[in-house]
Amino acid sequence: MKRRHLEVGRYHGLGTWTVLCFAFLYLPIGILIIYSFNASSLAMTWTGFSLDWYAKVLRNDSIQFAAVNSLVIATISTLFATAIATAAALALVRGGRFTGHTASLGLVTLPLVVPEIVTAVAVLIFFANLNLNLGIGNVIIAHTTFCIPFAFMPIRA
Incomplete structure (x- = not known):
């Protein structure tokens, strides 16, 4: 039986689709990580970089x-x-x-x-x-x- 190799280049748009899927999965996590360094107690307003929340967690x-x-x-x-x-x-x-x-x-x-x-x-x-x-x-x-x-x-x- 002859082996067939999958030619990824044949599938146009596969790379774009893959990037979109990974962005859909990982972008919310990245945004959450970025906002975990927000000095504000409100999630929607960025007031500056701070490690206060991490310090509070470690003191809890x-x-x-x-x-x-x-x-x-x-x-x-x-x-x-x-x-x-x-x-x-x-x-x-x-x-x-x-x-x-x-x-x-x-x-x-x-x-x-x-x-x-x-x-x-x-x-x-x-x-x-x-x-x-x-x-x-x-x-x-x-x-x-x-x-x-x-x-x-x-x-x-």
């Missing part, structure tokens, strides 16, 4: 607490997910073929195809049905569950 105790929680959750769930994914990869790659090998592989990689919001709601419903107090431990468990396939795929390779 709630933001600092949330940032520390995020780092703790990310670190612990990454360590757990990597350890579990390594064990799963070793079992599935070096363990040879066994009954349920394909099912096990599918189970480990299933969170890759399920939207994150579906997983989050399912885990929340699961924890609520168990009458567990929702806290940082449950968030670590949920994040570990979500991160396992993302660690498993490159480790397995």
